[in-house]
Amino acid sequence: MSPSQNSPELGGPSLDGLSVLIVENEFLLAINLETIMREAGATGIELASSLADAKKLIDTASFDAAILDIRLMDGDSLPLAEDLIRRGVPVVIHSGHANLGHAQIVPDAVFLPKPSRPSEIVQAVLKARGVQGSFDLPETRAVQQ
Numbered sequence: 001m002s003p004s005q006n007s008p009e010l011g012g013p014s015l016d017g018l019s020v021l022i023v024e025n026e027f028l029l030a031i032n033l034e035t036i037m038r039e040a041g042a043t044g045i046e047l048a049s050s051l052a053d054a055k056k057l058i059d060t061a062s063f064d065a066a067i068l069d070i071r072l073m074d075g076d077s078l079p080l081a082e083d084l085i086r087r088g089v090p091v092v093i094h095s096g097h098a099n100l101g102h103a104q105i106v107p108d109a110v111f112l113p114k115p116s117r118p119s120e121i122v123q124a125v126l127k128a129r130g131v132q133g134s135f136d137l138p139e140t141r142a143v144q145q
Helices: 027-039 051-060 078-086 100-105 118-128
Strands: 019-023 044-048 065-068 091-095 110-113
Touching: 019 027, 019 051, 027 044, 027 118, 044 051, 051 078, 065 078, 065 118, 078 091, 078 100, 091 118, 110 118
Parallel strands: 019 044, 019 065, 065 091, 091 110
Antiparallel strands: none
């Protein structure tokens, strides 16, 4: 099944066979995201809890998509998002701290606020990958800083 074919569990396109990088420092959320990606068909999933770990992974492996939290223990992930996008990796920023300034820094990323339903997370990855379809994602709340 290709990423554009339907997944019966999700009622829409799947992530079959994709490699996904998840950068999230909250352990339970990282495991939850991994489970969501596996259930959607992704097979190569790597987890990183810090920028340093994520940078090591992107220097040694290739990914079909990435899901990044903004605030990590060792810094802000937006430069990592920019690097991934330059490498051709679609990026989903999954954060409760995103604002309009962040969207201006990485306009090619898909922003998804926390908390999110599993179907929204899968839809965000599909949207970032350019899969055609109707994606009803919650809007990132504009936070003044």
